[in-house]
Amino acid sequence: MKVVVDMNKCQDHGQCVFAAPEVFQLDANGRLAYVSDPDDALLDEVEEAADVCPLQAIRIEA
Amino acid sequence: MAPTSARVVVAGASMAGLRAAEQLRAAGWTGAITLVGDEPHMPYNRPPLSKEVLAGKAPFESLAFRPRASVADVEWRLGTRVVASRLAERTVVLDDGSELSYDGLVAATGMRPRRLRCPGPLAGRHTVRTLADAQGLRAELTRPGARVVVVGAGFIGCEVAATAVGLGAAEVTVVDPLPLPMVGPLGELLGRALLARHKERGVRFALGTGVAGFAGEDRVTGVILDDGTVLPADVVVESVGSLANTEWLGGNGLDLTDGVLTDEQLRVGGRPDVVAVGDVARFPNARYDGVPRRVEHWCIPTDTAKHAAKVLTGAEPAPFAPLPTFWSDQHDFRLQSFGAPALGMDDVRVLEGDPAGDVLVGYHHDDRLVGVVALGGPAIASAAARHRADLLKQPALTA
Known part of the structure; x- marks a missing residue:
């Protein structure tokens, strides 16, 4: 799957990190970094991350 | 599995309703789903209403949720309200008088703003709950020289005051009967820190006083405080809490004293076919003291929907036990909370930093950390997020 985060929307809440830590991380400055092509086996976690993003900035493409 | 003719009705088509529909599909519900909501819009994200929408930075398209592909076939009855229900007959009544029968019912009707009941004109007084509310308020806030009075120093009130200052309003004053802003959810230590930060950024406060009425003839020109002082106002924002939309459930023998009472599985009235989700649900949290409470945090619609969808499709998961979390963006800073600060107000400690600058505060019960802000x-x-895992791991807090 392909994951796209709208970095104009992202405000570094980090809720996605709790939902899918293999895909989303906050760096030392609290800024988001993420894997844009995670394994399809992580779909449930990534969907959860998209759900809990306060800015709804995460989009999943098949 | 549901027969193909079976139907779940979701009363309420905001975030909680949408998440309920998505989670029903994820839980294996293949029957029909009908969502009934009074707003004309598809579900949208409300937190930006008091910030980016007021500031003119977020068009509606940027607020709308992107529903999962799994709910492409659900029926949306928008601009329509559920006005009554007969649970024994598995039937709800819509505002046009028509009836819908259901096999499963999700109560997701949310809240509406509480209004001040005191004398004076209505024009010029606003609340912030819907997109239409925020757009109407923005039109008045952006008039040159606007003097703004915000009644209520909670989440919405503090955010709106900060946004109004950012928009260049001539005067912004927050009124509250309590002595500090957000003192209920945060306690005194952070309430004082918040007050100082707002004042430094140009917000004025009239604390420890209620509102006796509104001055003006056709339109509000001032807010009259308890002692008779009049604060001149071109725009008033009432952010004094909210009321649960539960009238439609009346007559079914349910406890509707503050939201819809549920059991630890989010079931309503002991029925296997009715659940409540979102901020209308008053549920016991198995993580804490078992006292049923409504929770108006943004994450609750998603958390409740996930659990309730499993229950409505016949599963019996472990009792609902979400870890509360909230945030609030004001001016150039954020409040971020994990856990239940309200249960640790008697033992509040600075964990990192200093209240004059960036600070992390811990709330303790019996010497145990129960919440951080x-x-x-x-x-x-x-730094707050680093405590989240520990808060999640803790055993249940019993009364």
Whole structure:
């Protein structure tokens, strides 16, 4: 799957990190970094991350 | 599995309703789903209403949720309200008089703003709950020289006051009967820190006083405080809490004293076919003291929907036990909370930083950390997040 985060929307809440830590991380400055092509086996976690993003900035493409 | 003719009706088509529909599909519900909601819009994200929408930075398209592909076939009855129900007959009544029968019912009707009941004109007085509310308020806030009075120093009131200052309003004053802003959810230590930060950024306060009435003939020109002082006002924002939309459930023998009472599985009235989700649900949290409470945090619609969808499709998961979390963006800083600060107000400690700058505060019950709140920039919010795993692991807190 392909994951796209709208970095104009992202405000570094980090809720996605709790939902899918293999895909989303906050760096030392609290800024988001993420894997844009995670394994399809992580779909449930990534969907959860998209759900809990306060800015709804995460989009999943098949 | 449901027969193909079976139907779940979701009363309420905001975030909680949408998440309920998505989670029903995820839980294996293949029957029909009908969502009934009074607003004309598809579900949208409300937190930006008091910030980016007021500031003119977020068009509706940027607020709308992107529903999962799994709910492409659900029926949306928008601009329509559920006005009554007969649970024994598995039937709800819509505002046009028509009836819908259901096999499963999700109560997701949410809240509406509480209004001040005191004398004076209505024009010029606003609330912030819907997109239409925020757009109407923005039109008045952006008039040159606008003097703004915000009644209520909670989440919405503090955010709106900060946004109004950012828009260049001539005067912004927050009125509240309590002595500090957000003192209920945060306690005195952070309430004082928040007050100082707002004042430094140009917000004025009239604290420890209620509102006796509104001055003006056709339109509000001032807010009259308890002692008779009049604060001149061109725009008033009432952010004094909210009321649960539960009238439609009346007559079914349910406890509707503050929202819809549920059991630890989010079931309503002991029925296997009715659940409540979102901020209308008053549920016991198995993580804490078992006292049923409504929770108006943004994450609750998603958390409740996930659990309730499993229950409505016949599963019996472990009792609902979400870890509360909230945030609030005001001016150039953020409040970020994990856990239940309200249960640890008698033992509040600074864990990192200083209340004059970025600070992380811990709330304790019987010497145990039960909640954290960070105030400041991204680094201190990350510090709060580091406590989340410990808060999740703790055994249940019994009364």
